[in-house]
Amino acid sequence: MSNLRPVTVITGASAGIGVALAHEFARHGHALALVARREDRLRQLADEIAATGAVKPIVIVADLTQGDAARQIGEALAAQGAEPQFMVNNAGFGMVGLAAARDRDQQLAMIDVNVRALTELSLAFVDSLERHRGGLLNVGSMAGFLPGPGMAVYYATKAYVLSFSEALHSELKSRGVRVTVLCPGPVPTEFAARAGLSSGLAPGLLTQTAERVAEAGYRGLMRGDRMVVPGLANKLVTILIRIVPRRLLLRMVDSRQSRRRSAQRT
Numbered sequence: 001m002s003n004l005r006p007v008t009v010i011t012g013a014s015a016g017i018g019v020a021l022a023h024e025f026a027r028h029g030h031a032l033a034l035v036a037r038r039e040d041r042l043r044q045l046a047d048e049i050a051a052t053g054a055v056k057p058i059v060i061v062a063d064l065t066q067g068d069a070a071r072q073i074g075e076a077l078a079a080q081g082a083e084p085q086f087m088v089n090n091a092g093f094g095m096v097g098l099a100a101a102r103d104r105d106q107q108l109a110m111i112d113v114n115v116r117a118l119t120e121l122s123l124a125f126v127d128s129l130e131r132h133r134g135g136l137l138n139v140g141s142m143a144g145f146l147p148g149p150g151m152a153v154y155y156a157t158k159a160y161v162l163s164f165s166e167a168l169h170s171e172l173k174s175r176g177v178r179v180t181v182l183c184p185g186p187v188p189t190e191f192a193a194r195a196g197l198s199s200g201l202a203p204g205l206l207t208q209t210a211e212r213v214a215e216a217g218y219r220g221l222m223r224g225d226r227m228v229v230p231g232l233a234n235k236l237v238t239i240l241i242r243i244v245p246r247r248l249l250l251r252m253v254d255s256r257q258s259r260r261r262s263a264q265r266t
């Protein structure tokens with residue numbers, strides 16, 4: 001048994017769903033390590049959580065496009081006498097627009113964060129997750145269920161997150177490590193503005209708050225669920241997506257994204 005204290009590591013904890021997940025885990029008594037690039041935001045969140053009487057979270061400033069996230073996070077935790085019990089891979093971003101027209105380097109950076117870093121951090125700490133009877137929560141998206149013309153690379157990264165996490169769920173079950181993929185629909189966060197959607201996300205039937213999404217993700221992970229799609233309407237849509245012919249789905253997403261692009265131009 002290790003003498004290191006168990007913590008929940010949350011990437012992308014400086015905004016949106018990551019902040020809500022940090023509050024949710026803290027509320028249930030987990031000690032935290034918060035990871036993102038914006039240090040001021042992380043320190044402010046750590047102070048807020050400490051002010052509730054919880055253990056003050058460890059702050060780790062890291063850019064997940066930089067290839068050595070696991071080493072950096074592992075070393076920062078070890079320096080504080082800690083190691084992961086739960087790993088929450090939440091950091092991610094999207095880009096709206098035609099893939100061939102958008103900046104290639106930025107799209108590859110999206111793969112670095114949404115896929116490469118998520119994979120590295122999913123695999124790097126499995127022994128520690130097992131030692132502490134913990135698990136892995138990977139934030140995918142409803143976008144992972146279908147191809148996404150107009151946001152092609154983003155949708156493809158989330159299809160990877162879904163497939164990879166479901167497979168890991170099965171592989172790590174015998175070791176007692178829980179693996180859950182959380183697949184939200186639209187959530188009002190900084191995501192839309194960062195993706196280049198100047199109009200933001202129009203509220204709709206599928207929209208959920210970051211807090212609701214975090215609650216559902218936490219509950220699912222603790223239960224050992226393979227996948228969590230927060231919201232009843234969202235669940236129904238993911239079932240429909242699996243029935244509707246792919247050709248039709250492509251056309252539907254394409255026309256929705258084209259309408260968005262025209263609205264942006266006007």
Ligand SMILES: NC(=O)c1ccc[n+]([C@@H]2O[C@H](COP(=O)([O-])OP(=O)(O)OC[C@H]3O[C@@H](n4cnc5c(N)ncnc54)[C@H](OP(=O)(O)O)[C@@H]3O)[C@@H](O)[C@H]2O)c1
Binds near residue numbers: 015064113142183188
């Ligand atoms: N909002 C939605 O509608 C929605 C729907 C489905 C799934 N999701 C997924 O939910 C997750 C969280 O998104 P959100 O909606 O909360 O978006 P957000 O408000 O934009 O937050 C994204 C987080 O990711 C971090 N991040 C981005 N690039 C990073 C990098 N290179 N290195 C380290 N951290 C990085 C950001 O931190 P820094 O900028 O400080 O580094 C921030 O904390 C993402 O994986 C997203 O794909 C979102």
